[in-house]
Amino acid sequence: LGGHLDVCKKCGHETPAYNSCRNRHCPKCQSLVQARWLEQRRQRLIPTKYFHVVFTLPQELRTLARKNPKRMYDLLLASAARTLLDFGRSRLHAELGVTSVLHTWTRDLRFHPHVHCIVTAGGLDNDGHWVPARSRFLFPVKAMAIVFRGKLLEGLAQLHQGHKLTLPDHCADQAKFADLRSRLYQKPWVVYAKQPFGGPDQVFSYLGRYTHRVGLSNRRLVSFDGHDVCFRTKHGKTTTIPAVEFIRRFLLHALPSHFVKIRHLGLVAAANVNTKLDTARRCLLAPGHDDLPQVPPAQSPPSWRDLFLALTGIDLHVCPVCGARAMDRRTLPSPVPGFGGLDTS
Secondary structure (H helix, E strand, C coil), X not given: CCEEEEEECCCCCEEEEECCCCCCCCCCXXXXXXXXXXXXXXXXXXXXXXXXXXXXXXXXXXXXXXXXXXXXXHHHHHHHHHHHHHHXXXXXXXXXXXXXXXXXXXXXXXXXXXXXXXXXXXXXXXXXCEEECCCCCCCCHHHHHHHHXXXXXXXXXXXXXXXXXXXXXXXXXXXXXHHHHHHHHHCCCCEEECCCCCCHHXXXXXHXXXXXXXXXXXXXXXXXXXXXXXXXXXXXXXXXXXXXXXXXXXXXXXXXXXXXXXEEEECCCHHHXXXXXXXXXXXXXXXXCCCCCCCCCCCCCCCHHHHHHHXXXXXXXXXXXXXXXXXXXXXXXXXXXXXXXXXXX
16 A cells, blocks of 8 residues: 655654555554544533443344344444433433444454443433433433334344345244244343443543454454464453464454444434534533533644654654654655555556
8 A cells, every 4th residue: 555754864764654554444543543533523522421321232133143234233223222312202301412333342352243322411302401311320221121122123023024134044934033033022132331421531531442443453462373363352361262263253343345333313413413412512501500521622633643642652753763853754665675566557
């Protein structure tokens, strides 16, 4: 993909740098994209608390999701968001703000589709008034799990009736599919609600950890001996698996082309940012809401070098050899030993 050469004008030190691939599944190329995205999200934060709710796809549907990733991921995200928005309307008689993020992995890279939802602690009613949620929890998780189950299985039935699913062997005919749905209706589904965030600052920090992550970061890789890959999981533990299995697991989490894994609904939907969300912000800034957390002020978009400095502590203007602030960017000479350029003839 080409590159450039950073040259110190004082000591002559040269450092070649190659352009990022910018693939959203690359463990290395998401940091600057993530930082810019987060700066844009600041304008959608409002001075209230936020809840964190996680919806998990049952194990029985994972094979179906692997065969139909786009349709099943769409259904999972839509069912989770509709559950929260419907509870907001029925329990608070208000419209919530929901940001949903799809994850498909565990720490050891196994297939485990689930949705992280960041939800405003309250919503805007039809009269333009802010209705706060309870301070300790948003809605009962058991009740949300039942509604989530119903919405997802209803959507699954519609996809099946429309012949829009590639079915695995264990539910390939009508009777087996009906039996699968019946069993799923009988089992409890998992909806997990974490403690509410303290305020927009914590939401901002959380978003930075979850939105643009991929299944594995480079820093978690420990070793490769030519056959097995060792990588860190959690709580200081590691796992070692054959290289082919490692690649297979990593590729389980490559999303379908053009699939949108981060979605904004309700008050934070694009159509409502300048209308309902602005009204909610004015309500929360009015007298009587002084106890609510404040939103950090928005900042002008920094350059990519400033973002790199903030993320890594490395100033790209400073020469790593002589320490002078004299690095200059130049066109990468061609050919470069060890770097194979593309044949454009």
